[in-house]
Amino acid sequence: MNLLRHFFILILLLSSSSSWAISVLFINPGKESEAFWVNVSQSMAAAAQNLGMELRVVYAERDHLRMPSLLQQTLDQGPKPDYLIVVNERQMAPPLLAIAERAQIPTLLTLNDLTPEQIKQFGAPRTHFKYWLGSVFPDNQQAGYLTAKALLTRLVQTKKPGANGLYQLLAIAGDKSTPASQDRVLGLQRALKEFPNVELKQIVYGNWRRGLAAEQMNVLHDRYPDVAAVWCANDLMAFGVISSLEQRRGPRKEVFVSAINYSNDAISMIKNGRLTALSAGHFMVGAWSIVLLYDYAHGRDFGRQQGTQMQLPLLSLVSVSKAGLFAERLSPEGVQKINFTRYSKVLNPKIKQYDFSLESLLQ
Known part of the structure; x- marks a missing residue:
């Protein structure tokens, strides 16, 4: 047979x-x-x-x-x-x-x-x-949820909240019309319901681009200097956010960043800790x-x-061990x-x- x-x-x-x-x-x-x-x-x-x-x-x-x-x-x-x-x-x-x-x-x-x-x-x-x-x-909503939950869990477990008892979060979504972007934001919003002490200050749309996300983060960090974490809808925008944070002058506090997508750079950043959470596959x-x-x-x-x-x-979370x-x-x-x-x-x-x-x- x-x-x-x-x-x-x-x-x-x-x-x-x-x-x-x-x-x-x-x-x-x-x-x-x-x-x-x-x-x-x-x-x-x-x-x-x-x-x-x-x-x-x-x-x-x-x-x-x-x-x-x-x-x-x-x-x-x-x-x-x-x-x-x-x-x-x-x-x-x-x-x-x-x-x-x-x-x-x-x-x-x-x-x-x-x-x-x-x-x-x-x-x-x-x-x-x-x-x-x-x-x-x-299941893009699940990807948004998994990365957001991992990001916020790490945040509340390792950092102290702001003076008002809340953690400040920013989100860089893809675009307003693509279903994958919309669903990933829904996943983020679903995770936020589990973290009442996390305040989403603003969602912006980086159009999946590294350069635009970096420019947006420059503005957002000045607007929200106490931001503790940034959720990103893909890896390129997360790279832009990280680049913006690392190039700021003066003393820098650690800001946790999450991403979605597999790439060699994303895997490397999970290994070295520059990315806090990643969903890929x-x-x-x-x-x-x-x-x-x-x-x-x-x-x-x-x-x-x-x-x-x-x-x-x-889509699955990429841990340091995996x-x-x-x-x-x-x-x-x-x-x-x-x-x-x-x-x-x-x-x-x-x-x-x-x-x-x-x-x-x-x-």
Whole structure:
């Protein structure tokens, strides 16, 4: 039986790597120099290579308004991909889905689902947009909650409150419209309910950028000199905050900072204590999107088995003791070593439920 199963897998992989290999186009909303979005693309590429698929990545360089024209231009230049992956960055998915609908390309939405308001307008996958296969995205609210709780726990356990008995907190969110940013702020607000002696003084939006966050922190620190902690919605903004704090003249008091996202710099800062809390791992949703499309192309429709809108447990706190393990498993070299065929229902017919959890990679 095992021999037959291995033969079946070999036949599928050989056919996938031939001239009619399944092709996927990913419109990456980030920058080609941006660690997180590069990690997303690299995880997709590792899974695609492992499964004998062809992947093309086109970067929008953080210009969300350009994404529809970029997609249309790429399709016009050809060849037409078998599948498309897009992101609801700054709520720009509907025009992207409309282009895919006209081109009749099955499309997967990754990292950010449509907002509730957008769902009311356009409906669920496979309704208004019939070629929208579904969405796969991490639990961003949980990421915001976990980092906030770890940050505030450390704060109240190691520092004395201000004269009024309260700790002052600042928050640097991503942007006002992207679902991931909105959900991470909801997670922060959820954690704050557990810490009545922590006062959130202000939320600003750093647009995911290091330089802007540094400029904002310069102003905010002058406005709130007694700030004790800063919650950040991604790693780049946390780096900007830390840079601002470390460059201030005169005696400096320690300000705790948290972040979300995996990067080599973030791991290093957890190890050396410059970051107080970090949640990471969700860039792997790129790889899991490829696995889902592979199975769909081979007759195993994830929508019929696990629903068309899949929220995955992809984010976990990175402690000092686990930082080395995260670096080993989630580095580009570590991701290249993952056998993604293990996660395919087509190649492993006994699998009933996809296990795309971060724990499965870290074990």
